[in-house]
Amino acid sequence: MYATPSRARSAAVCAATLCAVGAMALPAVAAPSPSSAGVSPLDRQLLTAAHQGNLWEITTGQQARSGATTACVKRVGADLVRDHRTLDAGVTRTAARLGVTLPSGQTAAQLRQTAALKSLSGKAAYDAAWLKAQYPGHVQTLALIDKEIASGTNPTVKSLAKSARPVVARHIRMVDHGVCHA
Template sequence: MGATSLPALASSSSPSAVSPLDSQLLIAAHQGNLWEIATGQQAQSAATTDCVKRVGADFVRDHRALDTGVVKTAAKLGVALPSGQTAAQLRQTAALKSLAGTPAYDPAWLKAQYPAHVQTLALIDKEIATGTSPLVKSLAKSARPVVARHTRMVDQGVCHA
């Protein structure tokens, strides 16, 4: 789950099994996963180093698996998911694409991944602490180690040697 721009929390005073935070997590996670898959696929062909290509492939594999859980959980809870990435994510993907095959691509890709994962970790932690849906909280708990590992990969990362 990687998110570069999170939707604002909707306000709701009616008690339900799915809180605004639960919905926000599902929506942001889905859009983040779509972005991670797209940029991971892009990295596999646009990166100039084998390391970034490998990390991109890992992200595609992991975020496809994470998104399967998000989509299933959202369907069970009746949360409508958007069909695509946010406008900001699409702009970021295009900006990365403009660097494809150049020495600037790899550091730009790694730099874009870091805040997306940090932001996702913050939302995951908030969901774990204060979310109301046991299904969404469980999803967040299972996603957290994957997102934390990805964050470490692009920050201290395997490609910064």
């Protein structure tokens, strides 16, 4: 990536903040139901974080369609909506099959970030803010995916992570010095 030191530092701070807030926002893990036997805490964490991340990406992607000032950000937003709807369908199907209950909505931090972006809707600053907001969430998700692939215990969740990895990696390239930064 072609990150400046200040951009890299900002991204690291944002990612660390999202990780901390996201981890605190995760619901307590209840005792496993018989159908969720063989699902580790890491498997549950991936399913939960992926679902909430997908909900946020769909919401902010839809928001970009009307709030962005450039065709490029509108197009990337539409791509993210399409891809995260597909990813979330797999997450919700897998969670249901394994008896893992998913949260019904985004985290409080995600809702605040969505509101902050919405306040910029239609303004010149929106596009850069939207792209910047997308980066740390995708980086955090990719790190969790890699952790699941390496250490997860449920083969179905690991397979889901493996199939999501190239999509999330492509999104990172799109929003960090990608198609809209040319």
